[in-house]
Amino acid sequence: MTESKEATPARRNTWQREAVRQALRGRDDFVTAQELHREIEDSGQRIGLATVYRALASLADDGEADTLRNSEGEHYRFCHTDDHHHHLVCRNCGATEEITEPMVEEWTQRVAAEFGYTDISHTIDIFGLCKVCTAEAKESHD
Incomplete structure (x- = not known):
């Protein structure tokens, strides 16, 4: 986004x-x-x-x-949401959470400034396994 x-x-x-x-x-x-x-x-x-x-x-x-x-x-x-946000996405089932994290915004501004970039935008999507898929994976391994 x-x-x-x-x-x-x-x-x-x-x-x-x-x-x-x-x-x-x-x-x-x-x-x-x-x-x-x-x-x-x-x-x-x-x-x-x-x-x-x-x-x-x-x-x-x-x-x-x-x-x-x-x-x-x-x-x-x-x-x-109309606010700027990022996503946590489950690699297995596709469940998605919209997240806002001020530390990410601060980090992107700091890195951009360090290299002299202005007027930046960014998209961050974090992939992993949701709680349900993690539990199912653990059950299938036990």
Whole structure:
């Protein structure tokens, strides 16, 4: 997620954009455009995959969706806060927590200043195993 949210021209709120917004809002984890497309189609609404991609990109641009890029591609999640934040993401089940941490913000400012950078932005996603997956992994090893 980008740190600054600049004013963007008003977007037309089409039924397709609203369908993508609602489908994304109904999930707690990150999802790919293809997965969201399939969910919308399975609910009986006909929508093109390219339209889902465009709607997700515009929702991310407007700060309504978080994006996560990893080795498996780009994933989206409904953004529950307008404040700058980071994520803890479970590598196993995809559970996600939005976190704010002043120490991270202070560190990024200090490092940028040390190298003479200004007008910085950053995205930090921390991957690990959530409590549930950790407990399940421990049970399966016992």
